[in-house]
Amino acid sequence: MLHFILNRLWQSIILIFIVTIITFFLINLAPGGPSSLMRMDASEEERQALITRMGLDKPVIVRYGEWVKDALQGDLGVSLSSGQPVIQRVAERFPNTLRLASITLIFSVIVGIVLGIIAAIRRNKMSDYVVNFFSVIGLSVPSFWLAIMLILLFSVTLQWLPSSGVASENSALFEQFKYLFMPVIILSTSTLPTIVRFTRSSMLEVITQNYIRTARAKGAREFIVIYWHALRNALIPVVSIIGVLIPRLLGGAVIVESVFGWPGMGRLIVEAAQGRDYNLVMGVTVIVTVIVILSNFVVDMIYSKIDPRVKNVS
Amino acid sequence: MIKKPLGILLLVLVIVLSACSSGGNSTESPQKGNDSQESAQEGPKKGGQINIPIVGDPIFNPWHPNAYAESNLVNRIIFSGLTKPGEDLAPAPHLAETWEASEDGMIWTFHLRKDVKWHDGEQFTAEDVAFTFNEIVLDPDYGANGASNFKTVDHVEIVDEYTVNFHMKTPNAALPAYLGFNAEILPKHKLEGQDPWNLTSFNKEAPVGTGPFKIGKYISGQSVELVANPDFYAGEPYLDRVVFKIVPDANTQIAQALSGELDLFVVDDKAAIKRLENAKNLNVVANDTTKYFWISLNQENDLFTDVKVRQAFLHAIDRQAIIDTVLKGYGKIADAAITPNQSFYYTDQVTRYDYDPEKAKQLLAEAGWIDSDGDGILDKDGKKFSFLFEVAQQGDLEPVAQMVHQYLKSIGLDVQLKTLEWNTMIQKNVIQRDYEMILNWWTYPTDPDVFAQYYSGNAGKGNNIPGYKDEVLDELLLKGQQTSDPQERKEIYAEVQQYMSDTLPYLYLWYPQEISVSSTRLHGAPEMYMGGKLYYVNEFWVE
Numbered sequence: 001m002l003h004f005i006l007n008r009l010w011q012s013i014i015l016i017f018i019v020t021i022i023t024f025f026l027i028n029l030a031p032g033g034p035s036s037l038m039r040m041d042a043s044e045e046e047r048q049a050l051i052t053r054m055g056l057d058k059p060v061i062v063r064y065g066e067w068v069k070d071a072l073q074g075d076l077g078v079s080l081s082s083g084q085p086v087i088q089r090v091a092e093r094f095p096n097t098l099r100l101a102s103i104t105l106i107f108s109v110i111v112g113i114v115l116g117i118i119a120a121i122r123r124n125k126m127s128d129y130v131v132n133f134f135s136v137i138g139l140s141v142p143s144f145w146l147a148i149m150l151i152l153l154f155s156v157t158l159q160w161l162p163s164s165g166v167a168s169e170n171s172a173l174f175e176q177f178k179y180l181f182m183p184v185i186i187l188s189t190s191t192l193p194t195i196v197r198f199t200r201s202s203m204l205e206v207i208t209q210n211y212i213r214t215a216r217a218k219g220a221r222e223f224i225v226i227y228w229h230a231l232r233n234a235l236i237p238v239v240s241i242i243g244v245l246i247p248r249l250l251g252g253a254v255i256v257e258s259v260f261g262w263p264g265m266g267r268l269i270v271e272a273a274q275g276r277d278y279n280l281v282m283g284v285t286v287i288v289t290v291i292v293i294l295s296n297f298v299v300d301m302i303y304s305k306i307d308p309r310v311k312n313v314s
Numbered sequence: 315m316i317k318k319p320l321g322i323l324l325l326v327l328v329i330v331l332s333a334c335s336s337g338g339n340s341t342e343s344p345q346k347g348n349d350s351q352e353s354a355q356e357g358p359k360k361g362g363q364i365n366i367p368i369v370g371d372p373i374f375n376p377w378h379p380n381a382y383a384e385s386n387l388v389n390r391i392i393f394s395g396l397t398k399p400g401e402d403l404a405p406a407p408h409l410a411e412t413w414e415a416s417e418d419g420m421i422w423t424f425h426l427r428k429d430v431k432w433h434d435g436e437q438f439t440a441e442d443v444a445f446t447f448n449e450i451v452l453d454p455d456y457g458a459n460g461a462s463n464f465k466t467v468d469h470v471e472i473v474d475e476y477t478v479n480f481h482m483k484t485p486n487a488a489l490p491a492y493l494g495f496n497a498e499i500l501p502k503h504k505l506e507g508q509d510p511w512n513l514t515s516f517n518k519e520a521p522v523g524t525g526p527f528k529i530g531k532y533i534s535g536q537s538v539e540l541v542a543n544p545d546f547y548a549g550e551p552y553l554d555r556v557v558f559k560i561v562p563d564a565n566t567q568i569a570q571a572l573s574g575e576l577d578l579f580v581v582d583d584k585a586a587i588k589r590l591e592n593a594k595n596l597n598v599v600a601n602d603t604t605k606y607f608w609i610s611l612n613q614e615n616d617l618f619t620d621v622k623v624r625q626a627f628l629h630a631i632d633r634q635a636i637i638d639t640v641l642k643g644y645g646k647i648a649d650a651a652i653t654p655n656q657s658f659y660y661t662d663q664v665t666r667y668d669y670d671p672e673k674a675k676q677l678l679a680e681a682g683w684i685d686s687d688g689d690g691i692l693d694k695d696g697k698k699f700s701f702l703f704e705v706a707q708q709g710d711l712e713p714v715a716q717m718v719h720q721y722l723k724s725i726g727l728d729v730q731l732k733t734l735e736w737n738t739m740i741q742k743n744v745i746q747r748d749y750e751m752i753l754n755w756w757t758y759p760t761d762p763d764v765f766a767q768y769y770s771g772n773a774g775k776g777n778n779i780p781g782y783k784d785e786v787l788d789e790l791l792l793k794g795q796q797t798s799d800p801q802e803r804k805e806i807y808a809e810v811q812q813y814m815s816d817t818l819p820y821l822y823l824w825y826p827q828e829i830s831v832s833s834t835r836l837h838g839a840p841e842m843y844m845g846g847k848l849y850y851v852n853e854f855w856v857e
Contacts, residue, residue, distance in 0.1 A: 032737025036745060038379055044775045049457025050379045081380045082373060083512045092534045151569040163570050164561055165536055261561045263535025271370055276737060
């Protein structure tokens with residue numbers, strides 16, 4: 001196990017390093033820099049003064065070296081657009097994305113597993129078709145369009161829900177729910193259908209196994225057979241998909257947070273890239289990379305715990 | 315049994331949403347018309363708040379190099395300039411009560427108000443004005459945003475506690491107008507000895523201004539809540555709060571306006587106007603602005619140096635069709651750089667270029683461009699009339715460029731259209747001047763001084779984007795800048811407009827109208843462009 005952990009740690013460090021190289025050079029070599037974001041009537045002197053102050057007149061390779069040196073000491077620099085430390089800007093936004101992503105994940109897992117089971121045990125019947133139909137719709141419909149449709153329905157027409165923003169930390173649970181409802185629904189379109197389909201196929205495989213037949217033959221109630229004997233084993237592969245869904249959630253957050261004015265990391269990375277805020281882009285990228293690597297690592301660990309076959313292989 | 319979980323889920327959803335409805339923030343849309351008019355007749359009421367959307371986090375420092383449009387709106391309310399645009403758009407008193415120029419125009423004296431306090435209780439004095447300009451704006455190392463508007467200022471001298479002299483390098487009659495255009499004064503006692511761009515405790519947390527509202531609560535990525543400043547020199551504002559909601563998505567802004575969550579904003583999406591006009595809780599008004607759209611033909615390129623070629627281009631483009639289709643009628647054909655909202659200076663007595671493709675072909679033929687080999691493309695001395703037309707992905711630019719592209723192709727020009735991301739366009743077209751033909755716009759302080767965009771000395775590096783050099787125009791613009799008598803200036807700028815329409819340094823396309831949307835419960839906002847209204851936010855009130 002120790003060997004496995006050390007191996008993964010080593011791979012992760014190399015991966016983070018590669019990600020920083022690619023991101024740094026991509027964003028720094030993209031046409032237009034902070035000086036091109038100034039007002040169009042900014043003079044040449046004004047633009048040059050900005051470039052000099054930000055140290056952007058040095059070669060990209062030198063700047064990357066400086067960035068790595070600082071980052072290794074835990075300093076991700078200051079945001080070029082606001083002058084605030086990158087860590088501070090991320091810390092302001094991270095809890096919001098964490099809240100949105102974790103609630104979406106919990107919602108997707110619970111609803112996805114239930115719907116997946118329904119689709120599996122009612123295979124080729126109306127319930128299966130309905131669940132499959134909405135899974136395909138969820139995966140296919142552009143989330144920004146669906147988000148606007150939900151806003152028009154729930155905020156404009158019915159005036160039930162606020163169209164954007166987050167509830168303050170001290171507000172009542174119900175108030176928080178109102179702000180979360182639409183973003184969670186939209187963000188779950190990137191995760192829920194996958195869980196449904198995975199659970200369905202996994203359940204279909206399990207319920208044809210001999211031990212399920214044996215359980216039924218022993219007279220166990222159908223509810224016990226499905227939710228106790230079958231589901232426990234069907235869930236094992238579903239756990240592995242959660243690791244894959246976390247980066248998808250963070251990617252989906254970019255659109256959801258922009259449409260719903262949700263002040264999270266997704267919007268921060270968009271603002272940073274549009275504003276050519278090199279330090280902020282790097283900071284957010286590194287942190288997101290670490291989160292994805294960590295979450296995958298945790299999922300792998302859980303997986304190896306619940307499925308002895310994986311442990312044997314590792 | 316199997317149907318149950320699905321049914322339960324749906325049931326829960328319905329119950330929860332119904333609960334939202336009963337306990338939610340359902341706001342009844344006020345009736346457009348009578349109710350609103352009745353309230354307006356009752357007079358201003360104290361209290362309440364308005365919500366205004368902005369697209370990103372602001373920086374609370376008007377001169378910060380990263381203070382973009384979203385910052386300008388917020389800073390206009392927190393801080394104050396020496397002047398502000400009057401409702402007639404001429405410079406009106408703000409922190410300065412009166413001003414006058416010396417006879418030779420080399421010194422502008424501003425007499426400041428004596429009853430202005432900073433939000434932290436300190437007294438506003440001439441020291442603050444001198445500090446803002448001498449230590450920040452005029453220091454080239456800082457590269458302050460908008461410092462280029464003050465290139466003609468040498469330094470600011472403190473005459474007494476409430477009087478300052480702006481010493482000029484060359485006379486500039488537009489100075490009072492420029493001082494009312496994103497040129498707010500900063501507090502010396504807060505910024506002295508500090509790096510004005512890296513002082514995040516001021517720029518991102520607790521700015522201190524002299525405006526009608528002061529910082530309340532700022533949540534990054536969500537909102538900026540400003541609270542009324544009871545010590546504002548013109549009296550406490552009627553509103554308790556102005557909240558800038560950070561809503562980056564334009565569609566969400568429209569949805570929020572329809573649901574009554576926003577009170578004032580500008581809509582760019584012309585397709586949404588009808589829906590907004592039909593909403594009972596909203597008023598939609600079009601206002602002229604100090605902005606014009608143009609095509610720039612690079613004057614370093616021999617293809618475009620002949621004025622007949624430029625005139626032919628304008629005859630080939632059906633500008634009215636562009637206005638009617640893409641802009642849904644919200645614009646007027648432009649003929650020169652002075653915008654119609656400056657009614658005192660604007661004139662329509664200029665050379666006009668009607669849509670006439672035949673005349674365009676004729677002018678090109680006079681310039682030597684004919685289709686000698688019958689391939690459908692004009693040529694001259696064996697060279698084809700081929701060029702690249704670049705446009706940024708921004709607002710209406712792309713659909714307009716597609717129409718222009720077709721018009722120019724139809725008269726025998728070989729035009730390739732290429733779209734660029736905005737930052738790339740600025741880098742390539744504006745900073746490096748690497749282009750043949752581009753389409754864009756200018757907006758400038760409401761004063762006819764357009765020296766920066768036309769002066770020969772600014773060709774190739776400054777704001778003279780086409781690189782157009784013309785001594786006659788230079789002389790006229792200098793004369794306009796150095797003349798402070800309005801009547802005399804009017805005559806000079808009439809001549810400027812006529813000359814521009816003849817020589818076409820830029821190809822003038824249209825003067826846009828800004829479509830501002832306001833809630834019917836909002837009163838007291840003057841009839842002017844959105845940014846201008848905010849100078850009068852202390853007079854706003856809500857039902």
